[in-house]
Amino acid sequence: MVRKSGLFWGVPLATMVCMTLAHTVTLRDVAEKAGVHPSTASRALNARSRTLVNDQTVVRVLEAARVLGYRPNALARGLKTNQTFTVGMLLPDLTNPLFPPIVRGVEDTLGAADYTVILGNTDNDTDKEVAILGTMLNRRVDALIVASARRSASHLAELGESGLPVVLVNRSTDNARLPSVSGDDHAGIGLAVRHLASLGHRKIAHVGGPQDISTGLARYQSFISWMQSEGLEVDPRLIVFSEWFHEAPGAVATTELLERGVEFTAIVAANDLLAIGCYDVLAERGMRVPDDVSVIGYNDMPFSDKLNPPLTTIHIPHYMIGVRAAELALELIAERDVGGQSVRLTPTLVERASTSRISTSLPHA
Amino acid sequence: MVRKSGLFWGVPLATMVCMTLAHTVTLRDVAEKAGVHPSTASRALNARSRTLVNDQTVVRVLEAARVLGYRPNALARGLKTNQTFTVGMLLPDLTNPLFPPIVRGVEDTLGAADYTVILGNTDNDTDKEVAILGTMLNRRVDALIVASARRSASHLAELGESGLPVVLVNRSTDNARLPSVSGDDHAGIGLAVRHLASLGHRKIAHVGGPQDISTGLARYQSFISWMQSEGLEVDPRLIVFSEWFHEAPGAVATTELLERGVEFTAIVAANDLLAIGCYDVLAERGMRVPDDVSVIGYNDMPFSDKLNPPLTTIHIPHYMIGVRAAELALELIAERDVGGQSVRLTPTLVERASTSRISTSLPHA
DNA sequence: ATGAAAGCGCTAACAG
DNA sequence: CTGTTAGCGCTTTCAT
Numbered sequence: 205m206v207r208k209s210g211l212f213w214g215v216p217l218a219t220m221v222c223m224t225l226a227h228t229v230t231l232r233d234v235a236e237k238a239g240v241h242p243s244t245a246s247r248a249l250n251a252r253s254r255t256l257v258n259d260q261t262v263v264r265v266l267e268a269a270r271v272l273g274y275r276p277n278a279l280a281r282g283l284k285t286n287q288t289f290t291v292g293m294l295l296p297d298l299t300n301p302l303f304p305p306i307v308r309g310v311e312d313t314l315g316a317a318d319y320t321v322i323l324g325n326t327d328n329d330t331d332k333e334v335a336i337l338g339t340m341l342n343r344r345v346d347a348l349i350v351a352s353a354r355r356s357a358s359h360l361a362e363l364g365e366s367g368l369p370v371v372l373v374n375r376s377t378d379n380a381r382l383p384s385v386s387g388d389d390h391a392g393i394g395l396a397v398r399h400l401a402s403l404g405h406r407k408i409a410h411v412g413g414p415q416d417i418s419t420g421l422a423r424y425q426s427f428i429s430w431m432q433s434e435g436l437e438v439d440p441r442l443i444v445f446s447e448w449f450h451e452a453p454g455a456v457a458t459t460e461l462l463e464r465g466v467e468f469t470a471i472v473a474a475n476d477l478l479a480i481g482c483y484d485v486l487a488e489r490g491m492r493v494p495d496d497v498s499v500i501g502y503n504d505m506p507f508s509d510k511l512n513p514p515l516t517t518i519h520i521p522h523y524m525i526g527v528r529a530a531e532l533a534l535e536l537i538a539e540r541d542v543g544g545q546s547v548r549l550t551p552t553l554v555e556r557a558s559t560s561r562i563s564t565s566l567p568h569a
Numbered sequence: 570m571v572r573k574s575g576l577f578w579g580v581p582l583a584t585m586v587c588m589t590l591a592h593t594v595t596l597r598d599v600a601e602k603a604g605v606h607p608s609t610a611s612r613a614l615n616a617r618s619r620t621l622v623n624d625q626t627v628v629r630v631l632e633a634a635r636v637l638g639y640r641p642n643a644l645a646r647g648l649k650t651n652q653t654f655t656v657g658m659l660l661p662d663l664t665n666p667l668f669p670p671i672v673r674g675v676e677d678t679l680g681a682a683d684y685t686v687i688l689g690n691t692d693n694d695t696d697k698e699v700a701i702l703g704t705m706l707n708r709r710v711d712a713l714i715v716a717s718a719r720r721s722a723s724h725l726a727e728l729g730e731s732g733l734p735v736v737l738v739n740r741s742t743d744n745a746r747l748p749s750v751s752g753d754d755h756a757g758i759g760l761a762v763r764h765l766a767s768l769g770h771r772k773i774a775h776v777g778g779p780q781d782i783s784t785g786l787a788r789y790q791s792f793i794s795w796m797q798s799e800g801l802e803v804d805p806r807l808i809v810f811s812e813w814f815h816e817a818p819g820a821v822a823t824t825e826l827l828e829r830g831v832e833f834t835a836i837v838a839a840n841d842l843l844a845i846g847c848y849d850v851l852a853e854r855g856m857r858v859p860d861d862v863s864v865i866g867y868n869d870m871p872f873s874d875k876l877n878p879p880l881t882t883i884h885i886p887h888y889m890i891g892v893r894a895a896e897l898a899l900e901l902i903a904e905r906d907v908g909g910q911s912v913r914l915t916p917t918l919v920e921r922a923s924t925s926r927i928s929t930s931l932p933h934a
Numbered sequence: 935a936t937g938a939a940a941g942c943g944c945t946a947a948c949a950g
Numbered sequence: 951c952t953g954t955t956a957g958c959g960c961t962t963t964c965a966t
Contacts, residue, residue: 230958231959231960242937242961244937246960246961257935258935261936276959276960279644279653279958280648281960282644283942283944283960286942298663298673298676301666304663304664305664308662321687322685339683342642342643343685344642483875507875510845510872510875511876595943596945607943607944608953609952611946612952626952644944648959649946651958
């Protein structure tokens with residue numbers, strides 16, 4: 205293992221790099237050393253065209269490449285072939301624990317197909333997003349995977365229609381027929397509402413996400429719809445929205461909810477981070493979870509099982525979402541044919557300690 | 570905002586992309602439209618060489634580029650200039666909450682200088698690391714930022730000596746004079762040991778990290794050294810090592826520690842994830858933190874304040890580590906001159922609820 | 935099975 | 951200040 209770590213193709217990295225960086229060994233050098241024309245060397249080096257070349261020649265070329273420590277220049281190749289084997293991925297913020305598993309899913313899948321991904325954190329800032337899209341376009345990415353879409357993001361649709369493969373992840377846009385991969389929000393919220401209902405809760409509040417993001421809207425709408433189908437009253441005063449999927453906005457929304465003074469025994473949060481905001485405010489006011497209020501989150505983000513109390517939540521197969529998104533991108537790249545497909549993965553309920561049967565004692569005012 | 574989101578340089582994205590992708594607008598098209606020679610258009614388009622061109626011509630070229638939705642081809646430019654404005658970053662696993670803040674620090678800083686970073690997850694697998702390094706080299710990255718180094722990683726030194734700027738992050742290698750940016754492990758462990766000592770703890774255990782990683786070794790050595798300078802006995806039976814910086818290995822190590830049956834009242838974990846492993850095993854055995862055992866972590870990773878109990882830990886300025894690493898890389902790119910600099914950022918103690926004054930009751934057996 | 939020739943899109947001397 | 955020329959390193963017809 206250790207010896208191997210210093211080698212490329214059996215050549216010491218040092219040698220290889222010296223050559224690569226100092227004088228840069230090119231295809232011509234390899235060809236010369238092998239005593240063939242550069243074009244022959246090219247054919248021998250590429251698995252696809254290798255069959256066109258005499259077996260012995262192939263061996264000679266490969267050997268020459270190995271000895272010289274030849275590294276094919278991806279820029280030159282991309283310029284020629286008009287394919288960069290690069291995919292751009294847009295996301296709001298890598299620091300949000302939701303995203304690393306998705307990114308890993310994307311990178312692992314794309315990496316296995318020899319693609320490289322370049323990441324862009326938009327921080328929910330349109331200017332930044334445009335700038336990042338700009339560099340990605342300049343770099344001639346073969347596809348775009350977008351996890352930062354807002355409902356109104358029409359430019360993505362335009363990009364997609366222009367022929368560049370665009371796959372939406374986790375979120376969709378309103379009027380676009382862009383292929384997307386996400387969890388099934390309606391089903392997930394159903395799991396949450398029915399779980400609480402089965403525990404005897406009837407006065408259920410919703411701490412919703414931003415409504416300009418598809419998941420925020422979908423989870424809110426699903427909340428209403430499932431409450432109704434469970435025969436539970438939907439009190440608009442028990443519904444609040446956060447500005448953003450983060451703890452602080454979640455805390456703000458929860459505070460607002462509490463200050464409305466309407467009685468409830470459980471909260472469906474649109475996201476785990478928002479649920480943490482609920483935790484914080486509830487704890488501040490001396491209300492216990494789940495004794496006084498049950499809280500259910502959404503996403504089953506990493507470490508949600510380590511919270512106090514461990515968070516009952518809806519599990520979304522994040523890694524798999526990344527995998528499927530990457531697969532879709534690969535298909536689109538290969539076929540240049542979009543079917544407006546949308547993949548929805550099935551969520552599951554993860555029961556932990558933040559929800560419990562409604563207490564018989566008096567609920568808070 | 571919304572209108573802006575659909576525009577590049579004031580040109581509808583759709584138009585732009587159609588042109589870009591369908592027929593691909595090149596410099597020649599722009600030049601033609603502006604009635605100048607391509608090289609003049611090139612000069613006008615690049616801020617640096619713009620001064621060489623007549624002001625009116627510049628305006629005409631810029632206008633033509635805008636109208637046509639011209640996007641400079643980064644591949645062609647890179648091929649010509651031998652500079653890709655790309656930096657490769659190697660890390661063990663993006664899913665480890667330690668890394669996203671570092672990555673953001675790197676990307677924000679590099680992004681501001683118009684560089685793009687490509688990430689590679691090595692999963693602590695040498696073959697994978699070599700493969701990733703290979704693609705990065707093929708893509709002619711301008712520099713490498715490495716957060717996945719093991720102590721024995723000699724190939725990185727070779728790369729560095731070959732002229733490619735390499736910056737180590739968070740970890741260093743044994744025999745390499747590679748510039749690095751990391752937290753000061755010795756100072757950090759000092760904070761931890763002295764904190765516990767000040768709370769009256771004398772029998773302190775160490776759940777150490779992998780010893781083939783510089784931070785694992787440094788924290789272990791620092792632990793010994795600080796225990797001694799605090800006048801506390803170092804019992805080798807109170808020191809265990811984990812195979813890897815993760816919860817599960819941390820739990821394994823803690824179990825081993827417990828099974829040795831030697832009495833202790835506090836644990837210094839080499840990392841927050843390991844501390845979580847401690848939490849898990851301790852809870853399993855009915856031992857309370859901090860009442861029975863105080864636990865202190867290392868890193869102050871995201872959500873360590875939400876654990877049960879909130880984890881006392883050593884804060885490392887992760888984002889800033891990323892920033893400094895990127896700055897160093899930028900300097901190296903500019904100057905091609907390495908000084909083997911190593912930046913150590915100062916850690917701080919974050920007192921939360923997992924450590925407390927030693928209880929007067931009997932410690933466990 | 936291999937060589938010759940051309941060109942991807944851009945920049946950078948060098949002329950003028 | 952602008953045009954000419956050449957070529958970065960590679961792939962890909964087209965010949966042979």
